[in-house]
Amino acid sequence: MDYILNKIDQHLENHRSLDQHMNDLKRKLKELDGLKEDTESRMSAELRPTKRLKTEVQVWLENVERINGQVQNLVGRIGESRALARGFHTDDVLKRIREVEELIQQGKFHEGLVVDNLQRIGQVLSTTTLSGEYAKACVEEIWQCLMDDEVIKIGVWGMGGVGKTSILKVINNQLLKETGKFDIVIWITVSKQMSVAKLQKDIASKIGVTFSGDEDETTRAGMLFETLSQKSRFVMILDDLWERISLEIIGIPELCTGSKLVLTTRSFDVCRQLGCRVIKVNPLEERHAWNLFLEKVGWEILNIPGLEPIAKSIAKRCAGLPLAIVTVAACMRGIDNLSEWRNALTELSVYKKSVNGLEDEVFHQLQFSYDRLKDPKLQQCFLSCALYPEDFIIKEKVLIQFWIAEGLVEEMDTRQAEFDRGCTIMNRLLNNCLLEVSTLTKYGRHVKMHDLVRDMALHITSAKPRFLVKAGMRLTNPPDVQEWSEDLEKVSLIGNWELEILYPLEMSPPKCSMLTTLLLSDCGIMSIPEGFFNHMNGLKILDLSKNPIMSLPNSISNLKILTRLSLARCLNLKKLPSLSNLQVLKELDxxxxxxxxxxxxxxxxxxxxxxxxxxxxxxxxxxxxxLSRLSCLQELIVGETLLRGEEVHGLNKLEILEGRFHDLHNFNMYVQALHDREEPCEYQIRVGERGRVVTFNSRKYIELCGCNIYSNQIMLPRDIKELYIKKCYLDCSEEHLFSRFIQVSLDNFSSLKFLQISDCRNMKKLFSPNCVPPNLQQLRVRNCDELEEIIASELESEARGMVTREFRLPKLRQLELIDLSELKSICGVGGVMVCDSLEEIRVEDCLKLKRMPLNLPQLDNVQPSGPLSLGIYLKPKEWWESVEWDRVATKSLLRPFLRCCYTHDYISCLC
Incomplete structure (x- = not known):
């Protein structure tokens, strides 16, 4: 009897303490999810092409996903339990608390998240076709030296613009194909302002060494030495070395048989001092130079009477230097007027040498191309690129935004029109070989200046217009007093992250009344003296981004014609002085x-x-x-800061919007206002709770998180491409979710490409038969415990045993159904989804789903060993054996494409 009473007492105690335990569980789970968000942010920073995620990190992330699902299920079970039975769940709650605590401890990852991707031995580089037999002979000679174990160091020497880097890029890519000879190929671009610290950092990033930032030079060298010593056969390519370096100080081991050092330089002495086998790259022979000129300017010029001898003279003036030939030829391409060609030859012939040294003949060729831009604003756009550090890769959008702020792009009605004009300017500079494309992504180009072109630009700006450029030079002291001259128009100290102070306290504030642009980003500036801006009344652009400043001086308020103020990523900045006088400011970051x-x-x-x-x-x-007063706003980016519908619905010029509305009411108020005007070109809008930031695939994205979706219809923009719905509650489970959404002027969601729904309650149906987005590329549904149908059944037709219809989704590439415990149907008893482009099917823990109504035309006449890209991922494995497919033969046709089955503890292959 006592035993029974004890059990009853224990049960009552469990019942009373359950709520407290549940609160503990939710609190710890929130801490775990926060740690997961931080880990994913670190992943974005640490993952590079030469790195891969550690297996333990991947497993940890999967365990976090798993525990979230289990807690969600547990919460559901407790909610459904009768009052007296709730105490039976206490042990389960305590078990989950322990598991969450363990995951929190495991998720610190002090040793980093990534390791070397051993399957990559280097980075493929973009190359151009080499011109001339001598260049090809250089490639052959360098290659023979690399294959010769007796040659350890190779120095490729020649004047600027002669093609040294182009030759080494070909060698780099050829080495990557010879994977049996070397363990790793390390390409490092050095630069004129070389520093040991920068070189060590660049090498570390290529070989997987992570510096904390506190190490001194010797310690960093030791870390590099240790890692490189483990790679018995490596090739280190140092491009554009200007002076001798000590391999020991850098941390490069004494090279023995098997490892190589290759460098390019404009100085023979550098090769000699390092003990290199020297290979000189000479300018092109005249006939090869002429062929390269014709290739770049267009062979059709030979059809213009009288033009060939003039063109040959112009090509000859380029002195056989590929850089000069390509630059001048690009400048003359498309010109068929004989007078313009004669004038160009005259300009080239009378040029005076403006600098001393090897680059004399290159500089005036390059400046010829600059002068032929003609338009002063176009020339200013070009010169402004020299404000960035040497070898700096500039995002096209950032550069064009800078040109717009400078007033170098004429003001237009829309920001998009201004960017289009900026792109046109960019193309002019690229086509004239004054800029070059560094990388190209789906979000835009990144460009850079050839170092010789940058030298030419800095030479021009040493006179008129007057620039002071000391960007990326690792300054620890500010420029001297005399360098802040009154005729300065632009100053750039970008990237001097050890600077800390702008000028000594004993120095009077700079008197630069003509200064229009001051770029001080990433300089480690701790504070700015009160009077620093007193004599800069002409300042229009001020960039103080990425500095540890906590406040700004009041004198910034006197910059009355300032048009752009950037304080981005000043993480310590807590307060600002009044900006009420900055009434012409156009950009505030x-x-x-x-x-x-x-x-x-x-x-x-x-x-x-x-x-x-x-x-x-x-x-x-x-x-x-x-916000409602800022009627000129074209871009509004506020992240997680709450927006009110009535504040933004009147911003008629808005082209880009990124922000979060508190609830669906405010969101609806904004979208309804779009009915009579142009929608934004780009938007990333979140509604409701602060959720995990999803990596989006497009620039037209909406996320609903933690919203109660009532009977009122929710308006969506007409061109929405991505929709994420999570942790939302549908007040009527009998209606399909998409019955609550309407689009401005449309009703079939034809623009929607990516749809993800997770953790939504009281939702039994997703689409009606008449409202299936036809152009979906990705459909992902997770953790919706009550969902029974993806596309609702047409009950009357099914009762008569008739096929409801075919649902055509010709662009669907990914179908993912995970943890849908009540899912019984995808599109009704007789319905069929025809998916011409499906690449991935993922079904996990949908045990009540007995039929896969997928018609995959791409399977017809395709052999298992053919080029079809299709992956099928299932859990549990047994589900595959029991599920029925629309066609009897489909299961056997799909079997070769089965990839793996995810279990709780391991991954096992199915095929």
Whole structure:
């Protein structure tokens, strides 16, 4: 009897303590999810092409996903339990608490998240076709030296613009194909302003060594030495070395048989001092130079009477240097007027040498191309690229935004029109070989200046216009007093991250009344003296981004013609002086600052076109009456800071919007206002709770998180491409979810490409038969415990045993159904989904789903060993054996494409 009473007492105690335990579990789970978000942010920073995620990290992330699902299920079971039975769940809750605590401890990953990707031995580089027999002979000679164990160091020597880098890029790519000879190929671009620290950092990034930032030079060298010593056969390519380096100080081991050092340089002495086998790259012979010129300018010029001898003379003036030939030829391409050609030859012939040294003949060829831009604004756009550090890769959008702020792109009605004009300018510079494309991604180009071209630009700006450029030079002391001359127009100290102070305290504030642009980003500046800006009344652009400053001097308020102020990623910045005098300011960037409120006087910035407040975590809401006054806004980026519908619905010029609405009411208010005007070109909008930031695939993205979806219809923009719905509640489970959505002027969601739904309650149906987005590329549904149908059944037709219809999704590439415990049907008893492009099917823990109604035309006449890209991922394995497919033969046709089955503890192959 006592035993029974004890059990009853224990059960009652469990019942009473359950709520407390559940609160503990939710709190710890929130901590775990926060750790997961931080880990994913670290992944973005650490993952590079030469790295891969550690297996333990991947397993940990999967375990976090698993425990979230289990807790969600447990919460559901407790909610469904009768009052007296709730205590029976206490042990389960305590078990989950222990598991979450273990995962929190496991998720610290102090040793980093990534390891070397051993399957990669180097980076493939973009190359150009080499011109001339001598260049090809150089490639052959270098290759023979690399294959010869007796040759350890190879120095490729020649004047600027002669093609040394192009030759070494060919060698680099050829080495990557010879994987049996070397363990790793390391390409490092050095630069004129070389420093030991920068070189060590660049090498470390290529070989997987991570510096904490506290090491001294010797310690860094030891870390590099240890890692490189383990790679018995490596090739180190140092491109554009200007002076002798000590391999020991850098951390490069004494090279023995099997490892190689290859360098390019303009100095024979560098090769000699390092003991290299020297290979000289000479200019092109005249006939090869002429052929290269014709290739770049267009062979059709030979059809213009009288032009060939003039063109040959111009090509000859390029002195056989590929860089000069390509630059001048690109400048003359498309010109068929004989007078213009004669004038070009005259200009080239009378040029005076403007600098001393090996580059004399190259410089005036390059400056010829600059002069032929003609348009002063176009020339200014080019010169502004020299404000960035040497070898700096510049995002096209950032550079064009800078040109717009400088006034070098004429003001137009829309920001998109201004960017289009900026792209046109960019193409002019690229086509004239004054800039080059570094990388190309789906989000835009990245460009850079050839170092010789940059030298030419800096030479021009040493006179008129006057620039002071000391970007990326690792300065620890600011420029001397005399360098802050009164005729300066632009100053750039970008990337001197050890600078800390702008000028000594004993120095009077600079008197630079002509200064229009001051770029001080990433300089380690701790504070700015109060009077620093007193004599800079002409300043239009001020960039103080990426500095550890906590406040700004009041004198910044006197910069009355300032048009652009960037304080992005000043993580310590807590307050700003009043900006009420900055009434012509057009761009204000406060991304990732520590401010708690918007700057005083912002409502007076009636000319503001660009406002960025994203990642300012302490800025919760923008007060009423501010945004609604900024009627000129074209870009509004506020991240997680809350937006009010009535504040933004009147911003008729808005082209880009990134932000979060508190609820669906405010969101609807904004979208309804789009009915009579042009929608934004880009938007990433979140509604409801702060959720995990999803990596989006497009620039037209909406996320609903933690919203109660009531009977009122929710409006979506007409051109929405991505929709994410998570942790939402549908108030009527009998309706399909998409019955609650409508689009401005459309009703079939034809633009929707990516749809993900997770953790939604009280939802039994997703689509009606008449409302299936026809152009979906990705459909992912997870953890919706009550979902029974993806496409609702047409009950009347099914009762008569008739096929409802075919649902055609010709662009669907990924179908993912995970943890849908009640899912019984994808598209009704007789319905069929025809998917011409499906590449991935993932079904996990959908045990009540007995039929896969997929018609895959791509399977017809395709052999298992053919080129079809199709992956099928299932869990549990037994489900595959029991599920029925629309066609009897489909299961056997799909079997060769089965990839793997995810279990709780391991991954086992099915095939």
């Amino acid at each position: 406060l991304e990732a600052t520590n401010i708690k409120s918007v700057p005083h006087g912002m409502k007076n910035m009636l000319s503001l076109k660009y406002l960025n407040l994203s990642w300012s975590r302490n800025l919760i809401v923008i007060p009423n009456g501010i």
